[in-house]
Amino acid sequence: MIAIIDYGAGNIKSLQFALERLDIPSELTSDRTRLEQADALILPGVGAFGDAMKQLKATGLDEVVKAEVAKGKPLLGICLGMQMLFETSEEGGRSDGLGLLKGNITLIPDTVKVPHMGWNSLTVQQDKPILKDVTNGDYVYFVHSYYAADTDNNDIVADADYEVSVPAVVQKGNTIGIQFHPEKSGETGLQILKNFGGMFT
Template structure:
């Protein structure tokens, strides 16, 4: 069972539907026990960074997430969920994130239209089981105004070009962050979710 953390930040139903389509059992939850008993965790999200952190704090989920990561459980962050993994975000101020990954989140360059919304291709930076049956430069669907702006180079699995190099998939040990929305990214997105399932088993 995959625990999708349902903390009110985005349409989690479409993500759950996509997982069900790939025969992956999931539940929408904020219950620490269900999260602890899960096989893997997905932290989704759209919206404001600080609001999301405050909600996670109020629900008592920040420590739960950190404990599960420390225990080696696969944890996947999608869109805002990926950004929350980092130390700091400069979205309307300066805010502390979960600090699971080293780096910062900043507004996308004003040299391009913000938000970055629509289909863009991703360049695979290194080999990974995440890319099983996925071609390089595959197109995926993005919706975001902020992006990871500083990060450890060795964590970068895939990038996209939008006003500069934007991390699209990052990974450190059992933590993976995906900036785009797999559930809206057609066959490529579905294959990514399937690969996640394979890596869990």
């Protein structure tokens, strides 16, 4: 079972529906015991980095996430959830993230339209199980104004070109992040969720 971490991250019905389509059991929960019992975790997120981290810390779920990752449990951060995996963010003033990945979340340059919204293609940088049956150049759906910079290149599994190189899929060990919305990214997004599900079944 995948536990979707419930810290008030907003509407995740479409994500739950996508997992249901793939016959991957999931549960939206903030209960520490259920998170510890789960086979894997998903950290969803929409909105502002600082507010989201404040809520995660207020509930103590930040420490739960780090403890479960340290045990080797697969963790998938989606959109803002991916950004929260990094060290810091500049959104709305400097905020600390979970620090599971090296990097700082910074605003996309205003030389392009912000937010980065719509379909963009993936450039695959590493052959990893999370991208099994995903082809270089496949399109996925983005909605974000900030992106991960100053990252460790070894953590970049795929990126997308939006004047800057936007890390689209990142991974360090059992910690994985995807900047786009898999549940809105057609068959490619479903394949990625299926691949994540295959990591613990």
